[in-house]
Amino acid sequence: MDRGALFLDTFFKRELIVRYLPDILKGMVVTVEIAVLVVVTGIAAGLALALVRSLRWRLVNLPLVVFVDVARALPPLVVVLIVYFGLPNVGILLPSFAVLWLVLSLVLAAFAEEIFWAGILSVRKGQWEAARSTGLGYGQALFYVILPQAVRLTVPPLTNRTIAITKNTALGTVIGVPEILNQATTAQSFSLNATPLMMGAVAYLVLFVPVVIAGRTIERRFAWRRA
């Protein structure tokens, strides 16, 4: 067998592609489900945390900042393993899907909080003052004047961070979530061939290249008129 044929046989074996395509597709569905859930809950929680932080209550902000820093510093894989293998010992049984969702949501929430908070801080003080001087309350000024500007500033970093964290759905493979990588490694160990892994890689590209491109478009749209 020449090298070209060997390469094709190792990474793109047609019969294996046909055999494992349904599994990979199933994995894609699971990956998309987790990714969407993580994005929704993670960003919502991150925004909520940033809003709480903007109230500047010291007793709340100290634990909040500690959480955010810890969640950003720890490798998500470590947290996934601790939660999945540790919680049952204290009587909390969570399905692997829920563990992955929870952990990635918390990590995204931590990063999103920092990004939203930076966005809120970057809106000039005069915007607060103008809003308050016309009789808007703190919450009204925040929601109608500050946040719309802060959110625009946060779109590029938030897009990048969201992509980075949703890719971590692949960590589900170590706790048995039947997402893309899990399906691919299972198929690889049965077939003793790298073709399923390559299929997994292609599946990630199919899912995430459009997201990356969409992210760039969103960034361009939001890099908008600033007075």
Next chain:
Amino acid sequence: MTSSRRDVILDVRGLRKSFGGTEVLKGIDLAVAPQELVFIIGPSGAGKSTLLRCLNRLEEPTDGSIFVDGVDLLHPKTDINAMRRGIGMVFQAFNLYPHMTALGNVTLALRKVMRRAAAQADEIGLAALDRVGLKDRARAYPNELSGGQQQRVAIARAIALEPKIMLFDEPTSALDPEMVGSVLAVMRDLQASGMTMVVVSHEMRFAREAAHRVVFMEDGLISDQGPPAKIFGPDASPRARAFLAGVAR
């Protein structure tokens, strides 16, 4: 709780403000009559802007009292948001909301604070923009407007709430010289309509022509005041004369 003087719409007494250990206002007494235009001048660092910002509590005074139309502005039970509706403020940096049109800027408080219906808010907003000569730019965003136009929109934003008093914090300092006239014209028009105004500015010609009273501040205190003819004339205090001589250069 209420001020005894009926001919006074704004009554400031013994006002002090410290930042950290630095006392910026050292006991200001100032009474402003309805429809009066009081012009505050003085060297930078004198506390002019701080005084103005205390008048709607963008800065919290350290001590003293402020009565607006008989209401104690510093009383803990005073609804500061309600009071601020009656005290318009115009900033040096305009501070328009960049994500809203001119009309959106003018109507935000009408819609969210005064709870006006959108159509009614737009009507009031357009009338306010008309007063500053910008009705035709109602749909423009701030970055599509010149500095002078932005400042006029900011004035419209304040007057749309029908304030009893307007505070101007160096309203023309950030403007190119050719833009200054249009803003001063709007302020002139406001004064003619009977608006009570407190203006911090370096536009001495405007002060001379439009102010009822000129207040000279230095080092956290009012050190001289009177009609423009006095402050800009030979009877002014030596410090005021020295300051004005420096400005006129």
